[in-house]
Amino acid sequence: MTTTSVLAAHGGTKALDIPRPHYQWPAVTAELEQAVRAQLHRSLSDRDASGVIGEFEAAFARFVGAPHAVSFASGTSAIHAMSRIAGLRPGDAVIAPAYTFFATATPFAHDGIEVRFADADRYGNVTAATLAEKLTPAVRAVILTHMWGNPCPMDEIVQFCGTHNLLLLEDCSHAHFASWRGRRVGTFGDMAVFSTNQKAITTGEGGVLVTADDRYRELALLFGHYNKRCQKEIHPGAEYYPYAFTGMGLKHRITTLGAAIGVHQLDHAPDIETRRRTILTRYASGLADNPVITPAIVPETDGQHGLYVLGLRFNPANASVSRDEFVALCQAEGATEVDAPGSTRDISTEPLFARRDPFAPWVPRTPPATELPGVAAFADTFIKIPLWGYAGDAPLVDGYLDVLTKVSTAVAR
Structure with a gap:
């Protein structure tokens, strides 16, 4: 031997x-260095979507195939936004994967929402059957994670959520290039979040919420962006427009340098x-x-x-x-x-x-x-x-x- x-x-x-x-990751090429250097001279802080943050969101929406994308400082803050703009509150429950990175579920617990944990299949993912085991009258939403890049069985999960009138939220942090039976993940749910922290598409630190719902998009802006951007982009006739100046009280904007990295990655x-x-x-x-x-x-x-x-x-x-x-x-x-x-x-x-x-x-x-x-x-x-x-x-x-x-x-x- x-x-x-x-x-x-x-x-x-x-x-x-x-x-x-x-x-x-990412691979630091001369081209990426030039993109970051150019952004240093362009702007270090964007207060609306007229600069690189808006460019990143538009590119990400095209990448996923979703009508709207709103960027955040992290995937965790984007999931927190999902919870808040979905209207979940103490007394409500959400079903989440028991096997996942904790930030899939911790934003709900932070606000006092009950998290009921579902079992996994052979790929580490929840299924309609494992979700059904945790259903109670208090459950108003499901959040799933496409674990390690493997898409969940979305046909049956969509049907389950529709049958029980549950919001479907997707955590796509591991699954930027994933699809289920020809359809991109992130487009099945009412809302979806992608982490961009050292993932296949990265901004260094960051996250993106995608949705097809105009109202959810505007509420996402209120949760993380406030003031000038909200006053410019939220319809003045919306019942929540008076909150455009202050938003929901928090700021979770992505950095412009992170967005510049993201634009380069998406290119x-x-x-x-x-x-x-x-x-x-x-x-x-x-x-x-x-x-x-x-x-x-x-x-x-x-x-x-x-x-x-x-x-x-x-x-x-x-x-x-x-x-x-x-x-x-x-x-x-x-x-x-x-x-x-x-x-x-x-x-x-x-x-x-x-x-x-x-x-x-x-x-x-x-x-x-x-x-x-x-x-x-x-x-x-x-x-x-x-x-x-x-x-x-x-x-x-x-x-x-x-x-x-x-x-x-x-x-x-």
């Missing part, structure tokens, strides 16, 4: 020896998608016969992956090590971005979700645990790696595939 086939953790040679960092969206989809296909092919790990990607007959990261399903019955041991062995081989995520997990027992009074003392209580077998099965076997998408990424793409193959071969039963 040669040292190249012996695992590095056992004294062998690393399969990948490329200095860190292995993944940075290159076809190239980003092509490169990332090529890499996704390479991994799907390269791992097709791997008994230890398989790509967790929805069938193409149902939907297109959103190209945030590549999710992998670890098959413990076929391995002599645990999922976490497998990750550690890959990292020892030099593939430091192989990861079992900790921030994205079952959030249903976090103390914040036991609060019903947003002004109560911050004394933690743990919500009652519920049975979530789908979440446990998914979270305990999930691994992720980056989906690169820029010139010169081939050594990393190939190197990570070599590491995954080497470690899988060594630990396969």
Whole structure:
């Protein structure tokens, strides 16, 4: 046995020896630097949509295929806006994924709205059946996340929400390039939010709310933009126009430099998608016969992956090590971005979700645990790696595939 086939953790040679960092996004090109530099001389603060913020929103609306896009300082603030402009208040409930990044649900809890947590399918997503298990008379809305870029089964979820007269809210933070049966995610719900924090389309920090509803768009402006923009863009005959000067009392505007990065990214969206989809296909092919790990990607007959990261399903019955041991062995081989995520997990027992009074003392209580077998099965076997998408990424793409193959071969039963 040669040292190249012996695992590095056992004294062998690393399969990948490329200095860190292995993944940075966006790719900082001379063209991107020029776009940011030009914006520095154009404006550092826009008070309305006449500059780069408006340009970014228009480009994002075209990208998604939605009539309206309103930018925010973060995806979290955009989800908070969704909650407020939907009219949810203490006493109401929303059904959310138990397996997600916490910001999908925390803005609702911040305002004292009950969050009821739904189980997951084999892709980490909610379904109509898991949502139905959490339905009560207090539920007024559903928020779902297209986890790790895999679109949720939207046909059945749209029908479920329509049958029960529920608002449908989409968290598309992982799914910028995703679609379900030919229709882009973000266009199924009453409103949708995309995070642009280090996602496939990024502004550095930021978020975007998209909707087809004129009223929701104007209320979104009131929530985060206020004053000059609201006075210019909200119809003077609207019942809420008297609030245009002050808005709802908060400002959550994206920065102009972030918007300039976003415009540049959207200009290159076809190239980003092509490169990332090529890499996704390479991994799907390269791992097709791997008994230890398989790509967790929805069938193409149902939907297109959103190209945030590549999710992998670890098959413990076929391995002599645990999922976490497998990750550690890959990292020892030099593939430091192989990861079992900790921030994205079952959030249903976090103390914040036991609060019903947003002004109560911050004394933690743990919500009652519920049975979530789908979440446990998914979270305990999930691994992720980056989906690169820029010139010169081939050594990393190939190197990570070599590491995954080497470690899988060594630990396969």
